Amino acid sequence: MSYTSFVFWGRGGEGVKTAAEILAKAAFLQGLEVQAFPEYGPERSGAPVRAFVKISKEKIKDQASITQADYVVVLDGSLLSQLDTKNLILNQKKAKLLINGKINPEIKNSVFIDASGIANKYLKKDLPGVVMLGALLKMTTCVKFANLEKAVKETLSKKPELLDGNLKALNEAYTQFK
Amino acid sequence: MRALINGNYAVSYAMMQINPDVCASYPITPQTQIIETFSKYVADGKVTTENILAESEHSAMSACIGASAAGARVFTATASQGLAYMIEVIYIAAGLRLPMTMVVGNRGIGAPLLLHCDYSDSFLARDSGWIQIYCKDVQEVYDTTLMAVKITEETKIPVMVMMDGFYTTHGEQVIDTLSTKQAVNFVGKKPKWPNMLDSKITFGNVSLTDSNIEVRERQWRDLANSSKSILGIQKGFEKFSKRNYGLYESYGLKDANTVFVTMGSSYQAIELTCQELRKKGKKVGCLRPRVYRPFPYNELRAELKGKKIIVLDRAISHGAEFGPMGLEFQGMGREFYNVVYGIGGRDFGLEEAKDLVGKFLKGKQKKFQFYGLRKDLKN
Numbered sequence: 252m253s254y255t256s257f258v259f260w261g262r263g264g265e266g267v268k269t270a271a272e273i274l275a276k277a278a279f280l281q282g283l284e285v286q287a288f289p290e291y292g293p294e295r296s297g298a299p300v301r302a303f304v305k306i307s308k309e310k311i312k313d314q315a316s317i318t319q320a321d322y323v324v325v326l327d328g329s330l331l332s333q334l335d336t337k338n339l340i341l342n343q344k345k346a347k348l349l350i351n352g353k354i355n356p357e358i359k360n361s362v363f364i365d366a367s368g369i370a371n372k373y374l375k376k377d378l379p380g381v382v383m384l385g386a387l388l389k390m391t392t393c394v395k396f397a398n399l400e401k402a403v404k405e406t407l408s409k410k411p412e413l414l415d416g417n418l419k420a421l422n423e424a425y426t427q428f429k
Numbered sequence: 430m431r432a433l434i435n436g437n438y439a440v441s442y443a444m445m446q447i448n449p450d451v452c453a454s455y456p457i458t459p460q461t462q463i464i465e466t467f468s469k470y471v472a473d474g475k476v477t478t479e480n481i482l483a484e485s486e487h488s489a490m491s492a493c494i495g496a497s498a499a500g501a502r503v504f505t506a507t508a509s510q511g512l513a514y515m516i517e518v519i520y521i522a523a524g525l526r527l528p529m530t531m532v533v534g535n536r537g538i539g540a541p542l543l544l545h546c547d548y549s550d551s552f553l554a555r556d557s558g559w560i561q562i563y564c565k566d567v568q569e570v571y572d573t574t575l576m577a578v579k580i581t582e583e584t585k586i587p588v589m590v591m592m593d594g595f596y597t598t599h600g601e602q603v604i605d606t607l608s609t610k611q612a613v614n615f616v617g618k619k620p621k622w623p624n625m626l627d628s629k630i631t632f633g634n635v636s637l638t639d640s641n642i643e644v645r646e647r648q649w650r651d652l653a654n655s656s657k658s659i660l661g662i663q664k665g666f667e668k669f670s671k672r673n674y675g676l677y678e679s680y681g682l683k684d685a686n687t688v689f690v691t692m693g694s695s696y697q698a699i700e701l702t703c704q705e706l707r708k709k710g711k712k713v714g715c716l717r718p719r720v721y722r723p724f725p726y727n728e729l730r731a732e733l734k735g736k737k738i739i740v741l742d743r744a745i746s747h748g749a750e751f752g753p754m755g756l757e758f759q760g761m762g763r764e765f766y767n768v769v770y771g772i773g774g775r776d777f778g779l780e781e782a783k784d785l786v787g788k789f790l791k792g793k794q795k796k797f798q799f800y801g802l803r804k805d806l807k808n
Binding site for chain 2: 272275276279284285286287288289291292311312313314315316318
């Protein structure tokens with residue numbers, strides 16, 4: 252069985268779970284099979300957290316978390332200057348990494364984006380999740396941009412103060428990121 | 430309708446469709462979302478349920494007992510320490526033969542404090558006289574929640590529906606939901622049962638040495654016989670939903686030499702592993718008990734006759750020779766092994782399933798073992 256797998260990393264409160272949910276919803280809107288689940292623990296703002304997404308054309312059966320991902324999305328680059336989380340995040344065989352932070356040539360198979368910069372510009376807050384998704388769609392074509400945009404609208408419909416800025420930020424990330 | 434939804438939301442959605450008379454509950458991780466969303470349905474006027482937010486699980490179950498004894502269709506949810514705190518009244522609900530549905534998001538019991546999945550909470554109520562059904566994914570939880578309402582009202586035995594904490598409670602999956610009309614038609618009108626408001630009957634009578642064993646024997650017999658109702662209701666559900674459920678699920682049993690037995694979401698990893706190995710000509714199979722009480726021991730014994738069986742246990746029976754599931758299966762098959770895995774939510778995915786199955790196909794293994802212990806935590 253084959254599916255495309257994503258692991259999202261960040262810190263509690265940065266929107267890791269929401270970013271994973273938006274990607275899952277976009278795939279769902281596209282008619283694909285999908286699974287999304289966060290890794291739960293005692294919830295603490297600022298603590299490292301993970302969320303997982305699996306996307307496939309076929310029914311996805313196993314519900315276990317993902318160790319070897321196709322894509323690893325790091326919402327908070329500071330996790331890579333912390334030895335324990337750095338080892339966990341980089342322990343990948345085939346994954347492509349998308350990292351919010353300054354370019355670090357030592358980290359292989361990775362691309363970098365200043366997602367916090369874009370988020371701060373439009374949201375006045377460091378919530379880089381949606382920006383990262385915009386850039387992620389330049390690395391994988393498994394979800395269409397229009398569906399991602401729709402998923403952002405649906406997910407953030409209850410937080411109108413974040414919606415407009417996020418749509419602009421999404422657009423900028425998608426058009427600017429190469 | 431196609432929906433992207435997690436196990437907790439699927440349960441409260443199913444219950445919203447049914448609009449039960451009474452819900453009495455207390456929130457606890459990992460089922461809190463059930464109570465949260467159901468309370469929102471109440472606040473938004475989507476249901477007319479009397480929603481009792483009790484001060485403890487013991488009180489919540491007590492309120493369910495009172496409501497059911499008064500003839501109401503009743504629903505609740507719990508997990509872990511909450512179920513443990515409820516246990517005294519869980520036995521009473523079963524002893525009084527009161528219909529009700531309770532969903533459990535499986536989570537181990539402390540100490541040490543923990544949040545994640547194992548079956549030590551609902552196994553605590555294994556001998557209480559409830560029907561227990563363990564689900565593997567969100568679709569099954571949604572379907573089983575609806576079926577449970579019908580099963581409990583037909584059998585007058587309370588029904589507990591289990592899903593794996595976090596894997597299923599919080600895992601968003603794509604499922605097919607029924608229309609509310611379909612759900613309501615399937616579950617049907619609540620039958621009338623003798624209730625304390627309009628019948629001259631007493632609940633909670635004394636039954637001492639002169640009659641207690643007879644009452645218990647009847648309770649034991651009725652639970653054993655309830656599998657007929659369960660199968661009938663599952664058939665009725667299959668007719669229009671095209672989704673088919675048995676007392677257990679299996680793969681490749683017919684000609685398998687070696688069979689792996691496991692419950693809940695871990696079954697999927699084991700099944701995928703067995704399917705892979707089948708392509709390489711290995712005669713392996715797997716089996717998942719779904720209805721755990723009443724336990725279909727006759728059917729399982731026949732299915733497993735002459736086979737080497739490896740039973741995976743996500744719970745421990747401290748001081749016993751095997752785990753709780755192992756104790757159920759120890760007399761079955763030609764050769765028997767028991768493995769404790771995934772305690773406290775230790776992940777058991779495809780890699781672990783492949784590794785474990787591979788070990789048992791390769792060579793000699795201990796009769797009883799813990800799988801996947803960390804070597805750096807030796808004590």
